[in-house]
Amino acid sequence: MTTQETIKKAVDYAKENNIKNIVVATTTGGNLTYLEDEKDLHIVGVTNVYDQGRNQMLEETRKHFEEAGMDIVTAGHALSGAERCFSTYFGGYGPIEIVANTLRMFSQGVKVCVEVSTMALDAGKIPYQEKIVAIAGSGRGADTVVLLTPSYTRSILDTKVHKIIEMPE
Structure with a gap:
């Protein structure tokens, strides 16, 4: 399934299920281009973190999507963030990385959706505490769609994955 087909499936599911x-x-914003005409849905794009003072989504691209009514979030990765610094420095894995690797047992896209x-x-x-549809991928583009009720980072184990709508084999 292509990125465009995956995103269409997500939009159709969201609309059919209110x-x-x-x-x-x-x-970089590529996945958002397929959602620019979706004015009945609230779209939130989540980018990678800044690295060495730069973000992979150009500022003009961010502004374009914000002007189109989308929200753009750039923050530390919820399933690695600071913990990865310690595991890289000292070796081993912390609990958040174990959660991330457990979700990867389904697919990289499921982990990223959460x-x-x-x-x-x-x-x-x-x-x-509201169900949302999340779209992610296993690299570039999108290949995974999940219906879930997310929780905050501080209570991530309260996240509820209701349905995997699309996922690569």
Whole structure:
């Protein structure tokens, strides 16, 4: 399934099930281009963090999507963040990385759907305790769609994955 087909499936599911919020993982903004005409849905794009003073989503791209009515979130990764610094420095894995690797047993996209939804909730861009549709991928583009109720980073184990709508084999 292509990125465009995956995103269409997510939008159709959201509309058919009265889900108003879609959270999308996006590095440069490419996944958001397929959602620019969706004025009946609240779209939140979640980007990678800044590295060495730069973000992979150009500032003009961010501004374009914000002017189109989308929210853009850039924050520390909920399922690695500071913990990865310690595991890299000292060796071993912490509990958050174990959660991340457990979600990867389903697919990288499922892990990212949970992660970006948590980041969007932490940023106050989606409602608390409400089902949302999340879109992510296993690299570039999108191949995974999940229906979930995210929780905050501080209570991430309260996240509820209701349905994997699309996922690569």
